[in-house]
Amino acid sequence: xxxxxxxxxxxxxxxxxxxxxxxxxxxxxxxxxxxxxxxxxxxxxxxxxxxxxxxxxxxxxxxxxxxxxxxxxxxxxxxxxxx
Amino acid sequence: xxxxxxxxxxxxxxxxxxxxxxxxxxxxxxxxxxxxxxxxxxxxxxxxxxxxxxxxxxxxxxxxxxxxxxxxxxxxxxxxxxxxxxxxxxxxxxxxxxxxxxxxxxxxxxxxxxxxxxxxxxxxxxxxxxxxxxxxxxxxxxxxxxxxxxxxxxxxxxxxxxxxxxxxxxxxxxxxxxxxxxxxxxxxxxxxxxxxxxxxxxxxxxxxxxxxxxxxxxxxxxxxxxxxxxxxxxxxxxxxxxxxxxxxxxxxxxxxxxxxxxxxxxxxxxxxxxxxxxxxxxxxxxxxxxxxxxxxxxxxxxxxxxxxxxxxxxxxxxxxxxxxxxxxxxxxxxxxxxxxxxxxxxxxxxxxxxxxxxxxxxxxxxxxxxxxxxxxxxxxxxxxxxxx
Amino acid sequence: xxxxxxxxxxxxxxxxxxxxxxxxxxxxxxxxxxxxxxxxxxxxxxxxxxxxxxxxxxxxxxxxxxxxxxxxxxxxxxxxxxxxxxxxxxxxxxxxxxxxxxxxxxxxxxxxxxxxxxxxxxxxxxxxxxxxxxxxxxxxxxxxxxxxxxxxxxxxxxxxxxxxxxxxxxxxxxxxxxxxxxxxxxxxxxxxxxxxxxxxxxxxxxxxxxxxxxxxxxxxxxxxxxxxxxxxxxxxxxxxxxxxxxxxxxxxxxxxxxxxxxxxxxxxxxxxxxxxxxxxxxxxxxxxxxxxxxxxxxxxxxxxxxxxxxxxxxxxxxxxxxxxxxxxxx
Numbered sequence: 132x133x134x135x136x137x138x139x140x141x142x143x144x145x146x147x148x149x150x151x152x153x154x155x156x157x158x159x160x161x162x163x164x165x166x167x168x169x170x171x172x173x174x175x176x177x178x179x180x181x182x183x184x185x186x187x188x189x190x191x192x193x194x195x196x197x198x199x200x201x202x203x204x205x206x207x208x209x210x211x212x213x214x
Numbered sequence: 215x216x217x218x219x220x221x222x223x224x225x226x227x228x229x230x231x232x233x234x235x236x237x238x239x240x241x242x243x244x245x246x247x248x249x250x251x252x253x254x255x256x257x258x259x260x261x262x263x264x265x266x267x268x269x270x271x272x273x274x275x276x277x278x279x280x281x282x283x284x285x286x287x288x289x290x291x292x293x294x295x296x297x298x299x300x301x302x303x304x305x306x307x308x309x310x311x312x313x314x315x316x317x318x319x320x321x322x323x324x325x326x327x328x329x330x331x332x333x334x335x336x337x338x339x340x341x342x343x344x345x346x347x348x349x350x351x352x353x354x355x356x357x358x359x360x361x362x363x364x365x366x367x368x369x370x371x372x373x374x375x376x377x378x379x380x381x382x383x384x385x386x387x388x389x390x391x392x393x394x395x396x397x398x399x400x401x402x403x404x405x406x407x408x409x410x411x412x413x414x415x416x417x418x419x420x421x422x423x424x425x426x427x428x429x430x431x432x433x434x435x436x437x438x439x440x441x442x443x444x445x446x447x448x449x450x451x452x453x454x455x456x457x458x459x460x461x462x463x464x465x466x467x468x469x470x471x472x473x474x475x476x477x478x479x480x481x482x483x484x485x486x487x488x489x490x491x492x493x494x495x496x497x498x499x500x501x502x503x504x505x506x507x508x509x510x511x512x513x514x515x516x517x518x519x520x521x522x523x524x525x526x527x528x529x530x531x532x533x534x535x536x537x538x539x540x541x542x543x544x545x546x547x548x549x550x551x552x553x554x555x556x557x558x559x560x561x562x563x564x565x566x567x568x569x570x571x572x573x574x575x576x577x578x579x580x581x582x583x584x585x586x587x588x589x590x591x592x593x594x595x596x597x598x599x600x601x602x
Numbered sequence: 603x604x605x606x607x608x609x610x611x612x613x614x615x616x617x618x619x620x621x622x623x624x625x626x627x628x629x630x631x632x633x634x635x636x637x638x639x640x641x642x643x644x645x646x647x648x649x650x651x652x653x654x655x656x657x658x659x660x661x662x663x664x665x666x667x668x669x670x671x672x673x674x675x676x677x678x679x680x681x682x683x684x685x686x687x688x689x690x691x692x693x694x695x696x697x698x699x700x701x702x703x704x705x706x707x708x709x710x711x712x713x714x715x716x717x718x719x720x721x722x723x724x725x726x727x728x729x730x731x732x733x734x735x736x737x738x739x740x741x742x743x744x745x746x747x748x749x750x751x752x753x754x755x756x757x758x759x760x761x762x763x764x765x766x767x768x769x770x771x772x773x774x775x776x777x778x779x780x781x782x783x784x785x786x787x788x789x790x791x792x793x794x795x796x797x798x799x800x801x802x803x804x805x806x807x808x809x810x811x812x813x814x815x816x817x818x819x820x821x822x823x824x825x826x827x828x829x830x831x832x833x834x835x836x837x838x839x840x841x842x843x844x845x846x847x848x849x850x851x852x853x854x855x856x857x858x859x860x861x862x863x864x865x866x867x868x869x870x871x872x873x874x875x876x877x878x879x880x881x882x883x884x885x886x887x888x889x890x891x892x893x894x895x896x897x898x899x900x901x902x903x904x905x906x907x908x909x910x911x912x913x914x915x916x917x918x919x920x921x922x923x924x925x926x927x928x929x930x931x932x
Contacts, residue, residue: 151475151509172435172500175433176501182428333888334891352931354931358892360891
């Protein structure tokens with residue numbers, strides 16, 4: 132289980148790329164594409180935000196491992212991205 | 215003296231409300247400056263002027279609803295020749311009088327060229343912000359990357375809540391209803407479809423993205439966009455407008471890219487001259503448009519400029535989309551989700567990543583053979599992704 | 603033997619490097635003008651003649667072309683010569699040997715002949731020895747394919763670059779700035795060979811990148827300290843190798859700081875700073891928040907009087923002012 136701080140940072144990044152979303156209402160296990168409605172551009176911008184702010188570059192091949200906030204936090208933490 | 219009028223921001227717009235004036239009487243304005251924010255059924259748009267001059271009078275106050283064509287303000291464009299006293303003197307070589315008339319350019323009006331650092335320009339494009347109006351702290355007042363980020367942070371703080379300016383889902387629904395009903399009432403559509411093998415394009419894209427920084431990764435959508443824009447140069451009869459009972463073809467390809475909004479509704483703002491842009495430029499333009507569409511910061515002209523529309527369903531969802539033409543355009547190109555599908559290769563069935571491409575054409579302006587040629591041209595462009 | 607760092611000078615570290623090479627490899631020998639009996643015009647080789655004898659510490663006639671050519675021949679023949687030229691200005695008399703022979707023979711022989719020649723030359727101003735002994739011409743040599751050009755600016759580098767250069771099959775030119783010889787500092791007795799490739803970040807910072815090498819490095823570090831009191835954090839990059847240049851380190855730094863000042867005692871026109879600036883614009887244009895700035899030697903022959911000599915090359919204060927203007931334009 133990821134620390135709440137990690138989820139909060141990811142929410143902030145998400146809000147920056149999708150300003151029309153209220154990220155505080157997004158559940159950690161909701162699918163960002165299917166449930167939240169991020170399109171491919173939003174999702175790419177989210178990946179860029181993570182790379183810039185948390186220093187973890189997620190390769191395209193791993194997009195399937197970061198479909199929710201919870202999975203995303205786990206992925207980033209395992210790569211030393213949130214401290 | 216000339217009039218600045220309520221613009222028509224689409225075939226379905228009849229009236230609009232000025233919700234904000236961004237210039238005040240006495241302000242010097244230049245072609246392309248955003249002077250007002252106008253609210254329509256489709257949301258708020260920034261409206262720009264098309265001439266240089268001085269805003270002399272505001273006719274319509276904030277909050278007033280007026281019909282398309284009503285005078286909103288008056289612009290004094292008389293003394294364009296006046297040069298600001300602060301314009302820097304031009305260096306002239308006194309020893310070369312013979313060249314003087316030919317080589318000395320007219321003084322550049324102050325503020326015409328934005329001093330924007332390369333890093334700031336890239337960041338502004340990523341964030342989808344208009345750097346004009348950002349106060350620069352760099353050399354000679356140049357706008358730096360930090361200036362852009364500070365301005366964005368300030369706007370975000372000022373915005374506070376989550377409500378998007380001027381967005382009313384019900385009004386948006388009405389606007390779409392009007393335009394689509396008119397389209398189906400007036401435009402005799404023909405529909406064509408072609409499954410396109412995306413194996414090469416996706417392999418090229420995967421290899422390209424693997425070697426690129428994350429910020430520079432490409433989406434499959436830009437390949438579809440570029441391929442379509444180039445194909446339209448080959449099949450120009452589908453690019454333009456139906457006006458006054460006849461087709462008016464456009465030599466420029468301004469692609470309206472359909473963006474669905476999470477609050478409900480749809481917009482298709484223009485990516486200008488898409489055929490001449492590199493995939494990286496298209497990627498930047500697309501990113502900019504998506505962000506501004508979501509934050510209601512599109513320009514009025516971006517809504518009226520498209521000469522054709524593309525609707526792409528992205529990586530998931532339906533296999534085929536047969537679009538409804540946005541009047542007065544002549545065609546809409548649709549792409550379904552990219553998915554594995556059986557294909558016949560060399561007489562055997564193989565599974566290939568496939569996108570189902572469609573075109574809906576205005577049968578008054580063109581015939582099915584043109585639509586067919588367009589789809590074939592898109593297909594052949596996508597088989598050489600490296601050339602896009 | 604104690605491993606505690608001990609106080610030493612750049613000059614002594616240079617001498618220690620030669621001693622180590624002589625002890626480790628019998629093929630190594632030193633030759634040049636006044637390197638033996640006189641101990642070298644900057645006293646780098648003082649005492650080595652007594653320790654190693656006339657066979658291996660060889661005084662040469664005053665003919666740069668002859669003794670550099672002899673060095674090339676010795677290298678071709680399997681020796682590991684260290685050839686000292688008294689000043690980079692005098693190396694112009696051996697330009698034909700260096701550029702037309704040393705740099706080309708490995709290429710023209712299709713790799714059959716290596717030229718493991720190492721040349722050491724003092725360079726730069728600051729010792730009041732006037733225009734014919736004070737110029738910084740290493741940028742010229744950095745133009746020549748086939749040569750490797752290094753500029754040790756720290757005790758560790760002057761101690762460690764020589765052995766690595768001798769191991770390299772290509773001719774390597776080591777430029778020692780004359781103002782560094784008296785530089786004091788602590789050096790571990792265990793200090794040994796260091797790579798000759800790659801730049802080093804001598805001081806990390808977030809607000810601008812100062813790119814420099816050789817004798818200008820201590821000045822840039824002093825300027826960076828002064829800037830820090832002003833709230834400006836300068837990153838200082840020591841190029842170390844002038845050919846090849848370490849583009850990756852330069853571009854990564856520029857991408858972090860977005861502003862760059864290149865400090866080079868050599869002249870601006872057609873100089874090394876122009877090359878670095880062009881590469882930054884080619885490779886990192888979209889990272890920049892301001893045009894790359896350069897602070898170089900004034901385009902005059904280096905003057906003899908002290909105050910004019912000081913005024914003709916970048917100093918800590920002029921570097922500080924140029925950096926400040928880049929980060930906080932008036």
